[in-house]
Amino acid sequence: MSLLEGKVVCITGASRGIGRACAIESAKHGAVGLILHYYGDDETENGINALKQEIEKDYSHSKVVTVPGDIADSKTSVKVVVAGVDAFGRIDVLVSNAGICPFAEFLTMPHPTWDRTRSVNLDGTFYITQAVANQMKAQTPQGGSIIGVSSISALVGGELQCHYTPTKAGILSLMQSCAVALGKYNIRANAVLPGTIATDINKEDLSDEGKRAGMIKRTCLGRLGAPDDIAGPVVFLASDLAKYVTGASLLVDGGLFVNLQ
Incomplete structure (x- = not known):
């Protein structure tokens, strides 16, 4: 089943991890256009160019546009939308995925780390x-699906994440409010909350074998998540199967959150 057949999908932080998996899964499900944002220095052998080549080779129906830039700069979002509309004429899906988590002690955390x-x-x-919602409002027919990649950290605390967890809670709240603000334009907004997913963002943290084993033990399914474990739920929320789902939060954590006892 091609859940995203004919759709144009925009993904931030697309060169690695969850963003990369979402790009491949979107192409697999029929997306005709992919607007892939990446941070400007990620043009390595396995970076954004390799991803573009892989998708266009394996999924000939999918065309890829790549856009570099710092997502913290509002001008980058404008560039992403302009590039996408120039290439494909519209944007049907946004996966806001770009994020960082530089682990740090709260009491000694430099303020620039917080900022x-x-x-x-x-x-x-x-x-x-x-930026994407304005495009979705303007295009004909109006509408689209926005998915914010939040985290289980929106719901629970972390000793070395006092700067990170508030941002993920903010993304969850933003998606809820956007669902209210944008519903009249047929724009849906939902959040995906990954549990512990083995990506570059926590590679160093999970290199501690004791900690890694403890995190695995805490899940109901007995394993850490992989990026494609998040890509499937993202594609569902982007698709018409979820056409009456907005303002929702989907926890994708292998049972980590419920496994208290």
Whole structure:
């Protein structure tokens, strides 16, 4: 089943991890256009160019446009929308995924660490959501689906995440309010809350074998998540199967949150 057949999908932070998996899954499900944002220095051998080549080779129906830039800069979101509309004429789906988590102790955390985490994770999500929503409102037919990649950290605390968890809670809240603000334009807004997903963002943290084993044990399914575990739920929320779903939050954590006892 091609859940995104004919749709144009925009993904921020698309070169690695969850964003990369969402790009591939979107192409697999029939997306005809992919607007892939990446941070400007990620043009390595396995970076955005390799992803573009892989998608256009394996999924000939999908065309890819890549847009570099710092998502914390509002001008980047404008560039992303302009590039997407120039290439494809519209944007049907936004996956706001770009984010960082530089683990840090709360009491000694440099204020620039707080500022940078907030500006990338929360400000960046606001900027791209606003820019894409304006395009979705203007296009004919109106509408689209916006998915904000939040986190289980929106619901629980973390000793080294006092700067990170508030941004993810903010993304969850932003999607809820956008669902209210944008419903009249047939724009849906939902949040996906990943649990512990093995990506570059926590590679160093999970290199501690004891901690990794503990995190695995805490899940009901007995394993850490992989990026494609998030991509499937994202495609569902982007698709017409979820056409009456807005303002929702989908926890995708292998049972981590409920496994208290």
